[in-house]
Structures are given as C-alpha cells and as structure tokens.
Amino acid sequence: MAIKFAYLCTKIGNMDKLIGRDKECAELERCLNSDRSELVIVYGRRRIGKTFLIEEFFNQEFDFKYVGAHGMTTRRQLNNFQSVLNSYSKKKVSHLRNWDEAFHALEEYLSSLPSDRKRIVFIDEMPWMDSGKSIFVSALENFWNGWAMSQRNIMLVATGSATSWMKDKIVANKGGLHARITCNLHLSPFSLNETERYLAERGIEWDRYQLTQTYMVLGGIPFYYSLLDPELSFAQNMDRLFFNEGALLKLEFDELYNALFDNAELYTSIVQLLSEHESGMTYKDIFSSLSSKSSNISKAVKNLESSDMIEKWLQYGNKRRDAVYRLTDFFSLFYFKFLANNLSHDNEWWSNHLNSGIIFDWMGNSFELVCMRHHKQIKSSLGIRGMATSLSTWQVKPDKRTETPGGQIDMIIERADRIIHLCEMKFSTDAYRIKPEYERRLRERSGLFKELTRTNKTVVHTFITTYGVANAKNKSIVHSEVTMDDLFNS
Numbered sequence: 001m002a003i004k005f006a007y008l009c010t011k012i013g014n015m016d017k018l019i020g021r022d023k024e025c026a027e028l029e030r031c032l033n034s035d036r037s038e039l040v041i042v043y044g045r046r047r048i049g050k051t052f053l054i055e056e057f058f059n060q061e062f063d064f065k066y067v068g069a070h071g072m073t074t075r076r077q078l079n080n081f082q083s084v085l086n087s088y089s090k091k092k093v094s095h096l097r098n099w100d101e102a103f104h105a106l107e108e109y110l111s112s113l114p115s116d117r118k119r120i121v122f123i124d125e126m127p128w129m130d131s132g133k134s135i136f137v138s139a140l141e142n143f144w145n146g147w148a149m150s151q152r153n154i155m156l157v158a159t160g161s162a163t164s165w166m167k168d169k170i171v172a173n174k175g176g177l178h179a180r181i182t183c184n185l186h187l188s189p190f191s192l193n194e195t196e197r198y199l200a201e202r203g204i205e206w207d208r209y210q211l212t213q214t215y216m217v218l219g220g221i222p223f224y225y226s227l228l229d230p231e232l233s234f235a236q237n238m239d240r241l242f243f244n245e246g247a248l249l250k251l252e253f254d255e256l257y258n259a260l261f262d263n264a265e266l267y268t269s270i271v272q273l274l275s276e277h278e279s280g281m282t283y284k285d286i287f288s289s290l291s292s293k294s295s296n297i298s299k300a301v302k303n304l305e306s307s308d309m310i311e312k313w314l315q316y317g318n319k320r321r322d323a324v325y326r327l328t329d330f331f332s333l334f335y336f337k338f339l340a341n342n343l344s345h346d347n348e349w350w351s352n353h354l355n356s357g358i359i360f361d362w363m364g365n366s367f368e369l370v371c372m373r374h375h376k377q378i379k380s381s382l383g384i385r386g387m388a389t390s391l392s393t394w395q396v397k398p399d400k401r402t403e404t405p406g407g408q409i410d411m412i413i414e415r416a417d418r419i420i421h422l423c424e425m426k427f428s429t430d431a432y433r434i435k436p437e438y439e440r441r442l443r444e445r446s447g448l449f450k451e452l453t454r455t456n457k458t459v460v461h462t463f464i465t466t467y468g469v470a471n472a473k474n475k476s477i478v479h480s481e482v483t484m485d486d487l488f489n490s
Contacts, residue, residue: 020194044187068128099139141176189220219330280324367427
C-alpha cells in the first residue's frame with residue numbers, strides 16, 4: 001500500500017485538510033512503516049474527529065473496516081460483522097456464533113491478502129461492540145496474540161468515544177492485551193490556534209474576539225465547527241445552531257451523554273451540579289450532594305474525567321484529597337446556562353440578548369476556562385514555557401469567628417524559581433481598566449493568600465485580558481500581562 005504521509009496530512013481541499021493533528025499523523029506514519037504488527041488505539045470524546053483523522057490519513061484505503069453500533073445486541077453486531085466481512089472477502093463466511101469465530105474469519109480473510117505490505121484493519125467505535133456478555137475483549141486478545149502479532153504486517157486501528165471503556169478494557173488491560181498497545185493516541189479538543197486555522201480553511205475569518213466567543217460555546221470540537229455557516233455572523237450562527245426551530249445542536253446534549261455513558265442520568269446530574277459551582281467541588285461535596293441518587297458516583301466522576309468533560313485541579317497548599325473538580329466541557333456549560341431551562345421559543349434569542357447581563361457574565365466565566373485550557377500559551381508569553389511549574393487553584397470561605405474574609409483565585413502558576421503568579425482573567429471589548437476599589441481588593445486578597453498559605457515566595461499579579469490593561473494609576477498592581485492574541489499562539 002503506497003500511502004504517502006505528506007499527501008495524507010496536507011490533503012488539498014477546504015473541508016478535508018487535517019488541522020492540528022501533526023503528532024498523531026507522525027505516529028500513524030511510524031506504525032505504517034514499521035517492521036512489526038501495530039495495535040493502535042485512538043480515543044477521545046464524541047465529535048472530536050477520531051474517525052475523520054483515520055479515514056483521512058489512510059485515504060479511505062482499508063483492508064477491512066467495521067463500525068460498532070450503539071445499543072445493538074451481540075447477535076446483531078455479529079450479523080453486521082459477517083455482512084461487512086463478506087463484502088470484503090471472496091470466500092463468504094457462514095453464520096458467526098460468537099466473537100471468537102468472527103475474529104477467526106477475519107484472520108482467514110486477512111491471510112488471503114498480499115503479505116508484502118501492511119494489512120490495515122479499522123474498527124470504529126469498538127466499545128459499542130462489547131455488548132452484554134459478549135466475550136468481545138477476550139476474543140480480541142486471542143486474535144491479536146494468537147495470530148496478528150506473529151504476522152508482523154497487521155495494523156489494527158481501533159477508535160472509541162467511550163473513553164473510560166477504551167482506557168479500562170484496552171489501554172490498561174491486565175490480561176492478554178497487557179503491554180500490547182503499540183500506539184496510544186488521545187485526541188484532545190482544538191486549541192484557539194487550531195480553531196482559527198480550521199475555520200480559515202472553511203472560509204470563516206472572524207476577528208479573534210468572535211473566535212474566542214465561538215470557542216466558549218463549541219470548545220474546540222471539530223464537528224461543531226463544521227456546522228458553522230461562513231455566510232452568517234457569529235450571532236446568527238448561534239441562533240441557527242441552538243435557538244431556531246429544528247436547530248442542529250438543540251438536542252446534542254442528551255445525545256452526547258447517552259452515547260458516552262450507560263447511566264446517562266447520573267452523569268448529567270454530576271455535570272449539572274458542577275455547572276452550578278463554577279469554582280469547583282471536592283469529591284466529598286459531590287458525593288454528599290448526590291449520594292441518595294446512586295452508589296456509582298466514584299466511577300462516574302472517573303469516567304467524566306477520562307472523557308474530558310470535567311477536570312481535577314489541586315488547591316494550592318492543600319492535600320490531593322482536597323482537589324476540586326470543575327466542569328470544563330464548554331458545550332455542557334453553555335447548555336445549562338442558556339438551553340436547559342430556556343422556554344422562550346425565541347428563534348433569534350441570542351441575537352436579541354447580545355448586550356444582556358447574562359451573556360456578559362457567561363463570557364467572563366468562560367474566558368477564565370479558555371485561559372486555563374491555554375496555560376501553555378500563557379507560560380510561553382511569560383517567557384517560562386521551559387521552566388518547571390505547577391498549576392493550582394485556591395479558595396477560602398469567609399470565617400465570621402476569626403473575621404477572615406473569603407477569597408478565590410481561579411488559576412495559580414507556581415514557578416521553580418520561587419515566583420507565584422496569581423492570574424486575573426478578564427474578557428472585555430477594549431483595554432481593561434482597573435478601578436481603585438478592585439485594586440484594593442486584589443491587594444487584600446494577595447495578603448490573605450500569603451498569610452493563610454504561609455508562603456515566603458514572591459507573589460505577583462498576572463492579568464490575562466482581551467486587549468491588555470489600560471494605562472491608569474491603578475495599573476501598578478500588574479506585574480505581567482498576557483493578551484488574547486497570546487492565547488492564539490501555537
């Protein structure tokens with residue numbers, strides 16, 4: 001199979017060019033050219049572009065491709081597998097009773113192909129094939145260990161949106177697949193830089209203020225970006241995707257969680273709870289709030305974290321058990337803010353509320369999350385990208401007994417050279433102006449932080465804003481600045 005990396009990763013065309021997957025393409029190229037059989041696992045949340053990456057890289061040229069079906073019985077999965085295999089093979093396969101027989105039939109078919117090249121097998125949405133008591137994983141183990149590995153020219157690529165299943169059953173397999181994975185690719189959402197490049201390929205050249213707003217809603221998920229209409233403004237696209245009658249993403253929330261998790265109700269309860277606590281919650285707090293609903297909260301929290309829906313942040317100066325979980329899936333945050341309880345039936349709701357307080361508040365909170373996801377770009381702008389750092393958050397509740405005021409810092413960057421950045425993140429339409437009262441509160445909070453954490457390191461304020469901090473007498477509190485443009489760096 002003469003597949004060329006340069007062609008596959010820079011395919012000509014506006015819609016089909018691969019953006020932001022350079023490392024993944026390089027790994028696939030390495031596996032394709034190796035002198036051994038390769039077991040490649042590709043996982044990441046739904047709509048992230050797993051299937052698109054594999055199909056584009058291999059230019060749809062597979063020796064066998066099968067797509068698992070969600071919610072289908074083992075019997076129907078096997079029937080489908082048989083039908084697909086028969087469409088590839090000249091030797092028609094008879095009735096398949098189980099997955100052992102299915103993989104044996106696949107082995108016989110692959111053995112009939114030329115052996116002077118890699119034989120490419122693509123199984124899309126593998127977790128959906130493991131239904132009920134199907135012994136799917138053990139059959140896969142037998143196929144790989146008993147035959148495929150010894151051939152030295154098999155490349156099996158498996159994808160899955162159910163990230164927890166992929167990690168638990170395949171990546172962290174303690175049985176026959178232990179240490180058998182030769183390439184492990186976790187697809188993450190696009191960065192702002194990748195978002196800008198992707199949308200430019202589609203003819204969307206909004207300014208970075210609008211692009212950042214877009215990111216606050218769609219969160220770097222390529223499929224969502226593909227639905228944007230280049231002929232419409234950002235606001236018009238918002239109405240089209242979420243508020244118009246028959247809006248393309250109006251039902252996406254339920255479909256997303258039902259596709260990813262068996263007990264979707266529990267997962268959405270956790271996500272909704274975290275959406276109401278933007279500063280985060282400890283596991284203890286989550287459990288105490290939802291323990292009456294389920295005994296599987298620990299597993300659900302773990303699975304949500306694996307699926308990139310929530311993120312665990314250490315609290316500065318506290319133990320790991322005091323870490324807080326934050327809802328970091330932009331789409332879910334947007335859903336609970338604007339869609340879950342919106343009964344207005346206004347087809348242009350977004351356009352009609354552009355200057356409302358609810359949207360401005362949401363943009364401010366979402367920008368903080370954008371900054372936290374782009375902490376590498378922030379470090380680079382500060383000139384410390386190569387320096388060892390740790391990220392954390394910090395919050396203290398007011399204590400009337402000790403007369404201690406409350407305080408919160410969403411992102412702290414602690415450097416190896418004993419400097420601590422207390423990050424302030426502000427989204428505004430022009431240069432941000434620090435008012436005297438705000439400066440006073442920041443100085444008080446900084447003093448409280450140093451007192452309660454007992455740090456003797458240098459503590460400074462770093463402002464991350466859209467267009468910088470306005471020159472004013474209160475600007476002296478600013479040690480360093482990062483702007484929205486800096487967040488778009490690669």
